[in-house]
Amino acid sequence: MARLVVISNRVAVPKARGVAGAQGGLAGALNSALKANGGIWFGWSGEETDEFTGSINYVKSADGVTTATIDLEHQDLEEYYNGYANSTLWPLFHYRIDLAKYEREFGKGYERVNDLFADSVLPLIENGDNVWVHDYHLMPLGDCLRKRGVTNRMGFFLHTPWPPTNLFVSLPYHERLVRSLLQFDLLGFQCDAWLDSFLHYCWKELGAVVDHDTGKISLDGGTTIARAYPIGIDFEHFSSKGDTGEARQAQQRLLSSTRHRTAMIGVDRLDYSKGLPERLDGIARFFDRYPERVRDLVFIQIAPPSREDIGSYQHIRATLEQKAGQINGARSEVDLVPIRYVNKGHSQEELYGFYRAAKIGLVTPLRDGMNLVAKEYVAAQDPEDPGVLILSRFAGAAPQLDCDGEGALLINPHSADDIAHHIRLALDMPLEERKARYQKMIVTVRDDNVQRWTENFIADLAEVAG
Template sequence: MPRLVVISNRVAVPKARGVAGAQGGLAGALNSALKANGGIWFGWSGQETDKFTGSVNYVRSAEGVTTATIDLEKQDIEEYYNGYANSTLWPLFHYRIDLARYEREFAKGYERVNERIAESVLPLIEPDDQVWVHDYHMLPLAERLRSMGTENRIGFFLHTPWPPTNLFVSLPYHERLVRAMLHYDLLGFQNDTWLESFLHYCGKELGAEVHHETGAITFEGRTTYARAYPIGIDFDFFASKGETEDAAKAEKRLITSTRNRTAMIGVDRLDYSKGLPERLDGISRFFDRYPERVRDLVFIQIAPPSREDIGSYQDIRATLEQKAGQINGARSEVDLVPVRYVNRGYSQEELFGFYRASKIGLVTPLRDGMNLVAKEYIAAQDPADPGVLILSRFAGAAQQLDCDGEGALLINPHSSDDLAHNIAKALDMPLEERRMRHQNQLKSVREENIQRWTDNFVSDLASLAS
């Protein structure tokens, strides 16, 4: 079996005593794949250096997984990471061209860092290795590696959406970026919507020969395959969190503090793509329409901060604090607050407990590649008395969790009225219907797990490239 080389912006560095395998989610799945195949996980260390040297820092776990990282200069971080990746590509890929910054220096920094990553990882790649690159930070990496003589099978997976052609063409030098992507052997997308957007661009803008059934894209004498690989959670790993004392304490803590009110929860990284201001507007509309139900429902929004050096993220935090304050100011009593806004993160054990104690899960991004919080919420529910998932139809997870109309309640996150209506529907949903919907979603979450995602991609990379 060929060795696997995983390349991503950041790396899950093994901890002392080799407990890398104790991780769940993407880190756990990739570590498992690396452990099974042997190999290296390469990326940026997250650290800053005065002068880039390309020297590689190695850490080897007791389970045989090696991580290799490089440090970047301050200018690299500003232009590649804060700049082009997170101020240009991230908003564009989430349909927010109004927030995207198109600056020449950002693009130069992005290309420079991809060149540096290619130069640094090249000596680590052996002739029979399979290379798997992750996410929008490294779209052109295969082209750089090919130009340096790499002939290995190279795959790429995009964890974000891919925007429609009429939005993507707003990016300067968009053709150059996609041409570079076609040096991968296999391109993976979260669902059919993002895949079809990419295939449409290749046919319309590049004039490539596109075979929609197989995902084959033939351009300038080279064929690349593009397919959908919906990512899942590590179901068994996450379910095991529910058996811990921390999870039990968290569940009891939330139930006790709500004092017979129904808990509704949202857990999102603080990001404008998550639809958090629109979510609070919908909750405000619900309380306006059903003022008597302010004693029936308490909403808990957990929103850990992210990318705090970027202005648009500072703005979203201020907006949320204002909107939460307005709802509480209008609806609170001396013994009651309808919205709890928490600007910090929690462990997986605690989140499991919070999910289980909440009878409504609110996952309403304006646009999301997949959204694994939705799947974690389903996995954490008590099958005998499960909660209801309210899910944005613009999240990648909606394709799997709609379950032909008998799963999650799908909403338009831009519509306060739609959200308010479905909150009321969830509150009043009979137990039998809740059980039926949960059972349908649970089957998908359990079967379409992250291990299957990893196996499908790696095996396709081997077979298609050969």
């Protein structure tokens, strides 16, 4: 069996009791794949250094999985991570070209750090290894490794959306970036919509021969296969959180504090792609339309801070605080507030309990590669009294959880009217319909899990390049 070399911007470095939990199910699935196949996980340590030396920090976990990390200089992080990755590619890939910054130094830093990654990981790659690179931070890495003589099977998975061609061409040197991606043998996307956008670009802008049935892209004598691999959650691991005292306490805390009102919950990283201001506008519209129902519903928004040193993220936080304050100021009574805005993170156990207590899950990204909160919400529900999932049709999870119109309630997150209308439908939905919708969704959440996603990608990588 071929070894597996996983390369990502950040690495879940093993701790004394196993893999660090910050990256959740993905870290667990990749850790399991590395354990089964042998190999190494390589990436940035999360630490800064005054001078890059190329020295590698090795950590070996109790189950034999090795991580290898490098430290990066401050300038590298500013240009590669805060700059090109998160101020250029991230907004562009989420259709926000108005927020994308096209700075020459950002691009130079991005390519420089990908070269550093290639130089550092090169000695770790052995003949016969399968190499699996992750996400938008490292799109040129396949080309960097090929130029250094690596002939191994190499795959790449993009965790974000891929934008339509007419948006992507706004990126300077967009052809060079995509040509570097085509040095991988296998490209994975979260859903068919993002895959179709990529295939269209390759056909229209590069003149590649594209087979839409197989995902085969032929260009300049080389071939790459591109396919959709919808990522899932670690269903068994997450479901086990419901048996913990921490989860039960969190559930009871929320239930007792709502005073017989229906709890509606949103859990999102503080990011403009998540549609949080638009979500609050929809809730405000609901209360404007049905003012008497302020005593029926309480909305809890959990939004941990994210990328706080980037200006657009500071703006989104200020906007949310203002909108939440305006709604509460207009609708609060001495004994209730309609919105609870929580600007900090919570453990998986606590989130399980909060999801379980909430009878409506509100997941309304303007654009999302997949969105695993939607799947976690479904996984945490009581089969005998499940909640209702309201989901943006622009999330990658929507095709799976729509269930032919019998699963999640799909909404347009840009429309306050649509959000308000579906909140009323969810609030008044009878038990039998809630159970029927839950039973449709839980099948895909349980079966299309992160382990299956990992196994499918690795199996296809061996096949397409075999």
